[in-house]
Amino acid sequence: MEYPTTILGWAGVIGLGGLGFVFTITLVVFVHELGHFLAARFFGVKVESFSIGFGRAIAGFTDRHGTFWKIGWLPLGGYVKFWGDEGVSSTPDHEKIDHATAAERAGSFHHKPLYQKAIIAVGGPVANFVLAIVILTGLFFIYGVAMISPQVGRVMPGAPAAAAGVQVGDVILAIDGQKVRDFRDIQETVTVSQGQQLLFRISRAGKEIELPVTPGLIEMKDPFGNKMRDTGIGIGPVVPQEVGSVAPESPAATAGMKAGDFVIKAGDKDVESFADIAAALRESDGPLKLTYVRRETDEAAKKVVAKTYDIEIAPRAGLDTAADIDSQVLQATGLAATVPGAPQSEIVVTLGPLESVGKAVGTVRFIVVKTLTFIGQLLTGTGDYQQLSGPIGIASVSGKVLVFFGIVPLINLAAVLSVSIGLLNLFPIPMLDGGHLLYYGIEAVRGRPLGERAQELGFRIGLILVVGLMLFATWNDLTKFRLF
Numbered sequence: 001m002e003y004p005t006t007i008l009g010w011a012g013v014i015g016l017g018g019l020g021f022v023f024t025i026t027l028v029v030f031v032h033e034l035g036h037f038l039a040a041r042f043f044g045v046k047v048e049s050f051s052i053g054f055g056r057a058i059a060g061f062t063d064r065h066g067t068f069w070k071i072g073w074l075p076l077g078g079y080v081k082f083w084g085d086e087g088v089s090s091t092p093d094h095e096k097i098d099h100a101t102a103a104e105r106a107g108s109f110h111h112k113p114l115y116q117k118a119i120i121a122v123g124g125p126v127a128n129f130v131l132a133i134v135i136l137t138g139l140f141f142i143y144g145v146a147m148i149s150p151q152v153g154r155v156m157p158g159a160p161a162a163a164a165g166v167q168v169g170d171v172i173l174a175i176d177g178q179k180v181r182d183f184r185d186i187q188e189t190v191t192v193s194q195g196q197q198l199l200f201r202i203s204r205a206g207k208e209i210e211l212p213v214t215p216g217l218i219e220m221k222d223p224f225g226n227k228m229r230d231t232g233i234g235i236g237p238v239v240p241q242e243v244g245s246v247a248p249e250s251p252a253a254t255a256g257m258k259a260g261d262f263v264i265k266a267g268d269k270d271v272e273s274f275a276d277i278a279a280a281l282r283e284s285d286g287p288l289k290l291t292y293v294r295r296e297t298d299e300a301a302k303k304v305v306a307k308t309y310d311i312e313i314a315p316r317a318g319l320d321t322a323a324d325i326d327s328q329v330l331q332a333t334g335l336a337a338t339v340p341g342a343p344q345s346e347i348v349v350t351l352g353p354l355e356s357v358g359k360a361v362g363t364v365r366f367i368v369v370k371t372l373t374f375i376g377q378l379l380t381g382t383g384d385y386q387q388l389s390g391p392i393g394i395a396s397v398s399g400k401v402l403v404f405f406g407i408v409p410l411i412n413l414a415a416v417l418s419v420s421i422g423l424l425n426l427f428p429i430p431m432l433d434g435g436h437l438l439y440y441g442i443e444a445v446r447g448r449p450l451g452e453r454a455q456e457l458g459f460r461i462g463l464i465l466v467v468g469l470m471l472f473a474t475w476n477d478l479t480k481f482r483l484f
Contacts, residue, residue, distance in 0.1 A: 020398030022075050024414040026052055028128065028421055029078040035127025036080045039120040041065075046083040046107035053078060082109035090436065091459060094452075114440055121436040128422025129364060135415040136360035137353075139408065144350040145359060148183035151238045154264055154293075155306070156218065159234020164200075164213040166235060168262070168293050168306035171203040183237040190215045191231050192369045217377075231373070238262075243292075243335060250334020255311040257292065257335070264308075265291035278330050287312040367419045430455075430462030 030052055040047055046066070051057075053072030060070030072078075083104065086093035092110045105111045109120065150172040155162050172180045175189045175198050189198065197214045218232045243261045246253045263271050266280035267288055281288055290313055293306050315332035351359060402410050428438040435458065443449045450458075 020402040020410055024398055024410065024417055025075055025077075027414050028131070028418045029053075031127050031131040031418065032124040032421060032425070033078045033080050035123035035125070035130075036120060037123075038127075039123030040080065040082060040109065043112060043116045043120065044107060045109045045112065045120065047080055048083055048085070049079075049081045051078050051081070084108040084110045091455070114444055118437060118440045121433045121440070122426075124433055125422035125425045128418040128425075132364050132367075132415040132418045132422075133357070133360045135411055135418075136363050137356045139412060139415075140351050140356040140359050141353060143408070144348045145182075146348050147181060148237045150180045150183050150186060152235050153238035153262065154236035156234030156236075159218055159232070160214055160216050161233040161235045164211050164233075166200070166202070166211060166213065166233070167204065169204070169295050172200060173203055173208065174201040175199070186235070187232075188366050190233055192366070192373060193231065194373065195231065231377075247331075247334035251313050251315065251332075252334035255290075255313050256309070257290075257311065257313075258294070260294070262293040262295075263290055264293055265289075274330060274335070277335070281313075281315055281330075281333060284314070287314040364419055367416060368423055371420060371423055429465055430458035431466055432462065435459075435462050 033050060033052070037047055037050055048066070049068040049070065051070050051072055053075045054077060055072045055074045057070035058073050060068055062068050081087075082090065084093055084097045084100070085091065090109070096104075097108055097110050100108055100111070109117065112120075152161075152166060152168055152170045152172070155166055155168055172183075172186055174180055175186065177199075178185075178189065180186060180189075193215050195215055197212050200211045200213050202209050202211060213233050215231050215233050217230070218234050243257060243259055243263065245259050246257050263277055265271055266277050267284070269276070269280060271277055271280075277290070289310055291308060291310050293308050295306050313333060315330075398410065398413065401413050425433040426437075428434045430436075430438070439450060439455065439458070449455070
């Protein structure tokens with residue numbers, strides 16, 4: 001992946017990052033608030049304003065029901081303000097509701113039965129989950145699902161997989177009796193395992209074996225090169241290309257490479273395709289270190305083992321820049337991609353409507369479980385707090401996704417963000433929807449609401465927690481992206 005190296009290039013990424021951030025936040029917040037709005041309208045609650053963003057309105061209109069729809073200048077959230085609300089957090093304005101007429105009471109949120117207020121509060125998060133399922137269903141149905149062969153292409157030295165005896169070339173057939181079709185099935189199962197031992201059924205050299213593997217916290221990199229720690233076992237999928245042939249007496253042959261070798265690194269960068277190898281060779285000032293894996297038969301142990309080798313290699317000089325420069329670099333090095341008809345590590349599987357819905361629901365469930373697992377790890381001190389991101393981090397990721405991958409992955413990111421915001425709002429923190437649900441639950445048990453002072457204290461504590469988390473995440477972004 002190529003990143004900008006000039007101020008103008010990064011200005012473009014930052015500009016597109018802003019657009020990507022506004023798109024994802026606006027979509028997710030609008031649908032969240034629309035969930036509250038529709039539930040309130042269903043129960044006859046008068047909605048005074050519907051805002052996307054905070055602060056002074058830069059655009060807006062009033063509908064026939066008297067609701068003022070507006071866009072605030074600060075795109076960091078939104079709110080729906082009901083009649084009788086004192087502010088945007090739905091705290092009651094007792095001056096209004098205590099002296100309300102019969103007609104005003106009929107449209108007052110605070111005079112509605114407890115179950116109706118709870119449904120209105122949960123309407124926003126539910127709308128977020130529905131949005132994610134709709135987006136993912138559409139993407140799965142239109143584009144299909146790219147399934148990656150569950151064959152092991154990389155094993156991290158010292159990681160749980162290596163300690164358990166997993167080898168490059170192994171094919172994962174099942175985990176704890178659950179069939180594995182896609183490499184991501186492995187990642188999802190491992191992530192939600194909570195560090196419990198898993199039994200892997202593996203195909204190796206035509207034979208099936210079983211290996212117990214205990215996941216642990218390992219350090220890895222996200223698609224943009226940022227370091228992160230997550231529950232894993234330290235394996236990666238097969239690189240899509242393997243060496244199909246090596247030209248005799250070429251630099252690659254002289255260095256010892258053979259057909260069937262599996263290139264995993266060029267310099268210090270992971271290799272995902274032959275184009276990565278060509279780009280690294282082209283950009284190197286001299287000989288480039290290539291790391292590759294070769295499967296060999298251990299005669300003493302009577303089994304196939306994977307061995308890793310490092311070589312230094314440089315293409316012959318005299319390239320014609322008018323032709324396909326990458327192909328020439330590889331030819332001048334003596335490397336050729338795998339022969340036509342060789343198995344691909346990734347295939348696109350088309351899904352029907354019902355299959356797409358099921359896959360979307362499963363993906364949302366996985367995001368929820370993964371998020372809750374991460375929060376549990378943070379609370380127990382085993383998680384990586386640097387993975388927390390605020391507006392700057394979201395904007396950065398949005399921009400990179402839009403620049404390097406396009407609009408479709410950005411829509412997919414919006415689905416993931418929608419699940420995260422919906423889940424976050426269900427946490428029992430005053431000011432959030434989950435805090436309101438907590439108050440309603442206490443009221444249902446006690447038979448009467450908490451006192452006004454207790455509710456006000458709760459909202460203040462909730463405000464401190466939310467603002468503190470936002471500041472911490474923003475500081476985390478500033479240090480992560482070296483913006484301070």
